[in-house]
Amino acid sequence: MSAQETILDVKNLRTLFLTRKGIVPAVDGISFSVRKGKVTGLVGESGCGKSVTSLSIMGLIPQPPGKIAGGEILFEGRDLSKLSYKEMCRVRGKDISMIFQEPMTSLNPVKTVGYQVGEVLRIHQRDVADAEVRRRVVEMLDLVGIPEPESRVRAFPHQLSGGLRQRVMIAMALICDPKLLVADEPTTALDVTIQAQVLKLMMDLQRRIGTSIILITHDLGVVAETCDDVNVMYAGSIVEQGDVFNIFRNPSHPYTRGLLRSIPDTGGTGRKERLFSIDGMVPSLTDLPPGCRFAPRCTQARESCFKEMPELVPVGEGHFVRCNRAREAC
Amino acid sequence: MKRFILKRLLIAVPVLIGITFVIFILLNVVPGDPVALMMGERMSPEIIERVRHQMHLDDPWPVRYVRFLAGAVQGDLGESYKLQRPVADLIVGAFPVTLKLALAAALVAWLIGIPAGILSAVKQYSLTDNFFMGLALTGVSMPVFWTALLFQYVFALKLGWLPVAGFYSAKHLIMPALVLGWSSSGLIARLTRSSLLDVMRHDYIRTARAKGLRNVPVILRHALKNALLPVVTVMALQIAFLLSGSVITESIFNIPGVGRIAVGAIQNRDMPLLQGAVLFTTVLVILGNLAADVLYGWLDPRIRYE
Amino acid sequence: MHDDERVSDNKMKTPDSGQGIAPEKIEVKKDDVETLFGDVFRAFQKNRSALVGLCVVLFITVLALSAPYVLSHDPYTMNLDNRNQPPSEAHWFGTDTYGRDLMARVIFGARISLVIGLIPAFLATCIGSILGVASGFYGGKTDFWIMRLADVVLAFPSLLLAMVIMYTLGANLFNIFIALSIVGWASTSRIVRSQTLALKEKEFVEAARALGVKKRTIIFRHILPNCLPNIMVVFTMSIPSAIMQEAGLSFLGVGAQPPTPSWGLLVSQGKEFIFSAPWVAIIPGVAILILVLAFNFMGDGLRDAIDPYMKD
Ligand SMILES: Nc1ncnc2c1ncn2[C@@H]1O[C@H](COP(=O)(O)OP(=O)(O)OP(=O)(O)O)[C@@H](O)[C@H]1O
Ligand code: SF4
Ligand SMILES: [Mg+2]
Numbered sequence: 001m002s003a004q005e006t007i008l009d010v011k012n013l014r015t016l017f018l019t020r021k022g023i024v025p026a027v028d029g030i031s032f033s034v035r036k037g038k039v040t041g042l043v044g045e046s047g048c049g050k051s052v053t054s055l056s057i058m059g060l061i062p063q064p065p066g067k068i069a070g071g072e073i074l075f076e077g078r079d080l081s082k083l084s085y086k087e088m089c090r091v092r093g094k095d096i097s098m099i100f101q102e103p104m105t106s107l108n109p110v111k112t113v114g115y116q117v118g119e120v121l122r123i124h125q126r127d128v129a130d131a132e133v134r135r136r137v138v139e140m141l142d143l144v145g146i147p148e149p150e151s152r153v154r155a156f157p158h159q160l161s162g163g164l165r166q167r168v169m170i171a172m173a174l175i176c177d178p179k180l181l182v183a184d185e186p187t188t189a190l191d192v193t194i195q196a197q198v199l200k201l202m203m204d205l206q207r208r209i210g211t212s213i214i215l216i217t218h219d220l221g222v223v224a225e226t227c228d229d230v231n232v233m234y235a236g237s238i239v240e241q242g243d244v245f246n247i248f249r250n251p252s253h254p255y256t257r258g259l260l261r262s263i264p265d266t267g268g269t270g271r272k273e274r275l276f277s278i279d280g281m282v283p284s285l286t287d288l289p290p291g292c293r294f295a296p297r298c299t300q301a302r303e304s305c306f307k308e309m310p311e312l313v314p315v316g317e318g319h320f321v322r323c324n325r326a327r328e329a330c
Numbered sequence: 331m332k333r334f335i336l337k338r339l340l341i342a343v344p345v346l347i348g349i350t351f352v353i354f355i356l357l358n359v360v361p362g363d364p365v366a367l368m369m370g371e372r373m374s375p376e377i378i379e380r381v382r383h384q385m386h387l388d389d390p391w392p393v394r395y396v397r398f399l400a401g402a403v404q405g406d407l408g409e410s411y412k413l414q415r416p417v418a419d420l421i422v423g424a425f426p427v428t429l430k431l432a433l434a435a436a437l438v439a440w441l442i443g444i445p446a447g448i449l450s451a452v453k454q455y456s457l458t459d460n461f462f463m464g465l466a467l468t469g470v471s472m473p474v475f476w477t478a479l480l481f482q483y484v485f486a487l488k489l490g491w492l493p494v495a496g497f498y499s500a501k502h503l504i505m506p507a508l509v510l511g512w513s514s515s516g517l518i519a520r521l522t523r524s525s526l527l528d529v530m531r532h533d534y535i536r537t538a539r540a541k542g543l544r545n546v547p548v549i550l551r552h553a554l555k556n557a558l559l560p561v562v563t564v565m566a567l568q569i570a571f572l573l574s575g576s577v578i579t580e581s582i583f584n585i586p587g588v589g590r591i592a593v594g595a596i597q598n599r600d601m602p603l604l605q606g607a608v609l610f611t612t613v614l615v616i617l618g619n620l621a622a623d624v625l626y627g628w629l630d631p632r633i634r635y636e
Numbered sequence: 637m638h639d640d641e642r643v644s645d646n647k648m649k650t651p652d653s654g655q656g657i658a659p660e661k662i663e664v665k666k667d668d669v670e671t672l673f674g675d676v677f678r679a680f681q682k683n684r685s686a687l688v689g690l691c692v693v694l695f696i697t698v699l700a701l702s703a704p705y706v707l708s709h710d711p712y713t714m715n716l717d718n719r720n721q722p723p724s725e726a727h728w729f730g731t732d733t734y735g736r737d738l739m740a741r742v743i744f745g746a747r748i749s750l751v752i753g754l755i756p757a758f759l760a761t762c763i764g765s766i767l768g769v770a771s772g773f774y775g776g777k778t779d780f781w782i783m784r785l786a787d788v789v790l791a792f793p794s795l796l797l798a799m800v801i802m803y804t805l806g807a808n809l810f811n812i813f814i815a816l817s818i819v820g821w822a823s824t825s826r827i828v829r830s831q832t833l834a835l836k837e838k839e840f841v842e843a844a845r846a847l848g849v850k851k852r853t854i855i856f857r858h859i860l861p862n863c864l865p866n867i868m869v870v871f872t873m874s875i876p877s878a879i880m881q882e883a884g885l886s887f888l889g890v891g892a893q894p895p896t897p898s899w900g901l902l903v904s905q906g907k908e909f910i911f912s913a914p915w916v917a918i919i920p921g922v923a924i925l926i927l928v929l930a931f932n933f934m935g936d937g938l939r940d941a942i943d944p945y946m947k948d
Pocket of ligand 3 (some may be wrong): 050051052101184185
């Protein structure tokens with residue numbers, strides 16, 4: 001990737017889950033970086049490890065079953081995976097914050113919205129006065145487009161619609177002006193019309209505050225509209241990486257091409273259902289094929305593909321692909 | 331919220347009618363003539379028949395049931411065969427004693443059970459967890475009457491700290507409350523633990539962590555209230571449990587409460603008194619359930635702002 | 637060419653040859669996933685306490701069955717010169733108020749407790765299961781009345797209801813079976829009902845219904861077998877509570893009658909001498925504690941094995 005200033009550098013990250021059925025390498029040696037002030041997309045089918053990647057960055061992998069087994073997560077040069085618990089608490093919510101996939105369940109049902117947004121401020125700025133917290137919470141709710149913010153601070157989550165709840169989550173994530181925002185499918189669970197609104201809101205705020213964003217989605221339409229860089233994930237590893245032009249103009253991995261083909265002509269945004277219709281199923285992570293993980297579904301697979309795991313190799317300026325046939329003309 | 335309370339009340343009414351019916355049927359088909367029992371064996375059959383007639387015991391049972399129900403609603407539970415006094419008076423006189431015991435025991439149970447449950451959940455699968463959960467299961471498995479005897483032996487005889495039995499001062503309340511409270515603290519601890527563990531798996535706990543909140547405040551501010559909501563419901567079950575337990579506890583510690591009245595009534599085959607005591611206690615349990623439901627609704631904003 | 641064939645062959649197989657678990661399927665199970673080590677350790681541990689419970693139960697059962705052949709004392713023979721003796725070589729647990737050997741009485745008491753534990757728990761579980769399935773499966777009026785009846789039974793403090801039933805029927809062992817069955821079925825029926833409701837929605841049941849399979853057949857072929865694991869757990873869990881209730885009833889004098897060596901009765905008879913001869917009351921109580929605890933451990937282990945996150 002270009003030599004521009006990066007804020008986050010993930011190097012060879014491996015996150016495992018130790019389960020009854022064996023070890024699940026949900027994230028298996030991925031590397032990518034996030035440029036300052038830019039939006040980096042993480043795309044892939046359900047179960048490919050997008051959420052696990054983001055939770056690993058946040059240090060929120062549920063442990064017992066989960067474990068970060070290797071690699072580095074360099075945030076402004078500091079390896080987050082080596083930070084102490086207390087240090088990590090100071091980073092979370094302040095330097096890096098996260099929006100979750102599930103707006104309906106991610107808010108505490110017995111606390112008011114105002115309390116939950118204000119809590120972030122109270123955690124990271126110990127000496128703010130109550131009145132100040134309240135003022136900033138109202139301001140923030142207003143900023144994310146919640147009508148009547150003065151009265152809404154006293155509302156409980158169940159009194160708000162899904163779209164409003166996700167706006168509350170955004171307010172919560174941005175109230176401390178984080179340097180990096182991890183947005184894990186922020187719009188997937190929302191209604192079609194609301195999706196576009198929330199996405200637009202996020203992008204407006206991003207431009208205003210200058211936050212870097214990791215945007216996780218399985219909607220390539222969203223990626224085309226919002227991202228600067230793109231990482232395509234498949235079964236726990238990155239199969240193609242590059243800036244948005246490379247990926248869309250010159251998709252070089254059969255999987256990426258499959259994804260692009262499966263976007264309907266309508267343009268991409270505004271659909272709720274999963275759009276991939278590549279034949280076959282994602283392989284079980286506990287029982288991965290020895291060669292290329294995509295081989296069983298790949299229309300271009302050769303015999304060698306079933307034996308050798310391809311490397312991530314450059315195919316152009318800042319454009320990497322994990323495919324044995326990447327350099328061939330197709 | 332109003333609708334919620336109303337709905338609970340509507341559910342409680344048929345249950346109330348049901349229990350009066352069950353109690354009535356159980357106690358009024360009892361073989362053995364209460365009049366003969368009351369007046370002695372040698373009374374002539376004609377006289378017994380007359381008394382039966384005077385007491386309306388020869389009416390068909392639906393009539394007697396309706397009369398019993400009408401009486402109960404007006405606070406008339408009949409007269410004790412043995413003590414020759416209105417059952418209602420006897421029970422109302424004994425109730426404060428039972429209430430004191432049950433409340434003190436509930437306090438003990440909560441003070442032991444909730445912290446133990448929280449500790450266990452926070453340190454899931456640790457030695458602490460195993461210890462507390464083993465203790466809880468042991469507590470659940472100890473018969474109340476045996477625990478009571480053990481306490482009497484240790485605290486009254488060996489250590490001499492507390493009076494053996496009777497009900498004269500606050501000091502007399504300590505041992506029964508400990509015994510009864512201990513027996514239900516295990517249940518509370520197990521429930522608190524599993525409920526807290528359940529809540530800790532919710533998405534909003536992850537959100538709280540993502541804010542940078544540390545473990546202890548996550549539990550205290552975000553998990554505990556949600557976790558204790560179901561425990562509140564069990565508080566209702568616990569009322570029944572404590573009242574059951576107080577039957578035994580009261581008779582061991584010689585405490586003049588409703589439970590001892592019930593046991594005494596059985597020994598004397600004093601049907602109206604037993605009927606009154608059981609009816610009273612069960613109604614109390616139902617009211618306790620209702621109160622717990624309302625409390626639950628009030629604590630949970632999802633129901634409060636319906 | 638040959639190459640291509642192989643590949644397409646492979647491609648065609650992949651979708652349904654998913655012996656490996658698809659990620660979605662793993663995700664559904666996310667909850668019960670533990671660490672490999674913690675898991676094995678935990679399984680071992682849980683099983684260990686459940687196993688210890690089972691061993692204790694078996695030991696007590698064997699002891700109870702062989703009691704007449706191995707004991708040198710008779711549990712009913714009184715010896716008034718030998719009352720309330722402390723434990724000694726001749727009488728390991730001492731003697732009771734009438735000079736009877738306490739150990740013989742406690743071991744014979746185990747027979748009662750085991751029978752009392754098993755029979756009413758079994759009856760209550762059967763009644764509860766049948767009514768629960770009927771309630772959940774037929775719904776409507778059947779459901780309404782069965783559940784209201786369960787509500788009524790559950791509204792009573794259980795010991796109090798059992799006491800009243802014993803008062804009415806008369807205090808003896810057989811009536812304890814009846815009383816405890818009447819008290820115990822309600823909670824089972826609620827559990828089985830909710831599971832039946834869940835199963836009713838399952839495809840295989842809906843398919844059977846669509847095919848016009850008789851309701852009774854569906855119940856016995858599809859619903860009950862699937863409820864069985866939970867019913868087993870409920871059964872195991874209701875054994876200790878039946879034992880406890882019998883002990884309580886006998887202690888209060890409305891259960892087993894003297895000279896039956898029921899443990900509750902033994903404690904009750906010993907309570908008069910708690911200060912002069914504490915063992916007479918304490919030892920039978922320990923016996924209750926051990927047996928109930930063993931069953932509780934078994935029940936917990938069984939529940940965890942069947943459904944790690946089934947709520948208490
Ligand atoms: N707690 C866990 N225990 C075991 N395996 C897990 C756990 N969490 C995630 N996984 C596994 O990790 C893999 C990646 O999951 P992840 O949630 O990151 O997928 P995702 O790409 O976010 O999918 P989606 O689009 O559905 O959100 C899945 O196969 C899942 O089975
Ligand atoms: S390596 Fe082979 S199987 Fe894998 S994507 Fe490339 S062509 Fe397909
Ligand atoms: Mg995800």
